[in-house]
Amino acid sequence: MINTLWLRTFCTLVDVGHFTRTAERLHITQSGVSQHIRKLEEQLGTELLVRHGKQFSLSGAGVKLYDEAQGLLLALSNLESKVGEDPPFEGDVSVMSPGSVGLKLYPHLLALQCEHPKLIIDYRFGPNQDVERAIVDSKVDIGLMTSKPNLADVSCTPLAQEPLLLVTPATIKEPDWDTLMTLGFINHPDGEHHASLLLSANYPEFHHSNMFPKKGFSNQISLILEPVSMGLGFTVLPAHAVAAFAKPDHINVHRLEYSVSETLYLCVNRHRPLQMKTKTVIAEARQSLEHKPD
Known part of the structure; x- marks a missing residue:
């Protein structure tokens, strides 16, 4: 594989046309420039420069290498730029x-x-x-x-902080303990956890959601309130899920005495x-x- 440092030195030398000015542009010594060119020629097994005293011209192989190297070095430069980019909106x-x-x-x-x-x-x-x-x-x-x-x-x-809310069918105005026991629980993946947090803080009778008759289960967040809206039971859900329900008139949201978030x-x-x-x-x-x- 061609050493890109040597290749960049070669192309810069061709562009500048002078060993000393090439060394100044690349911030290396003039002997360093000569060394890079010699190593590149040794690696490729061919002469790249035809020297005329302190002047030089390109050999046939040198012309081919220069033409091909331009696109390669440009691609490497663009790659470095892209890797370093960190756009905030892309x-x-x-x-x-x-x-x-x-x-x-x-x-x-x-x-x-x-x-x-x-x-x-x-x-x-x-x-x-x-x-x-x-x-x-x-x-x-x-x-x-x-x-x-x-x-x-x-x-x-x-x-x-996201509040947990008790949600019943729209017909329920006062969700006392007996009413909840009669309704039964619509469960969901976090239902037992949510019920434990909210109901234990507001109902001394509560010990576990298994106390309620099981009236349904859904693992789709947008569908958990469907059976509630149809009068099939109650549930406890985070406020964002309740706010997103498409039929708010069919449910009643109760903010209890002791809020839990x-x-x-x-x-x-x-x-x-x-x-x-x-x-x-x-x-x-x-x-x-x-x-x-x-």
């Missing part, structure tokens, strides 16, 4: 989060992409443990989690430097999520 940025925060954040990130079309948003939904694993495996640039990560490779900072954490791989495009998306996430939903 490139792919991957994000992963649980469903509720995704329903809130994803539209904002799409609006950001509309404003900067070269910024490509890859958004995926998943539970906390999947988000954490994806960060460690460098499958996503940014992760949002509703619990602190357990793995040392994940760095996290608190980003926002989940902390939302912004998570990244602590060993990967943040690029400007990732910082752009993080800034949008902060702006979109820093306030509690209404």
Whole structure:
């Protein structure tokens, strides 16, 4: 493989036409220039310069090498430039989060992409443990989690608070304990955890969500409230998921005496430097999520 340092010296010498000025331009000695040319000729096994005292001209091989080297050195220069570039509004940025925060954040990130079309948003939904694993495996640039990560490779900072809400059919005005027991529970992947946090703080009778009759289950965040809206049971969900439901008139959202919120954490791989495009998306996430939903 041709040494690119020697090749650059050769092309500079051809452009400048003088050994001393070539040495000055490359900040090396004149003997260094001569050495690079000699090593290049030895590597290629052919004479590149025809010397005439202190002057020189190109041999046939030298002409061919110079013509081919121009494109190669330009490509290498462009590669160096591209590798060093760090544009804030261009490139792919991957994000992963649980469903509720995704329903809130994803539209904002799409609006950001509309404003900067070269910024490509890859958004995926998943539970906390999947988000954490994806960060460690460098499958996503940014992760949002509703619990602190357990793995040392994940760095996290608190980003926002998201209230948990009791949601019943629209016909329920006062969700006392007997009413909830009669309705039964619509479960979801985080349902037991959410119910434990909110209901234990507000109902002394509560010990576990298994106390309620089971009335359904859905793992699709946008569909969890469908059976609730049809009068089939109640559930506990984060506020962003409730706000995104398409039929708000069919449900009743109850803010109980003792409010309970989940902390939302912004998570990244602590060993990967943040690029400007990732910082752009993080800034949008902060702006979109820093306030509690209404």
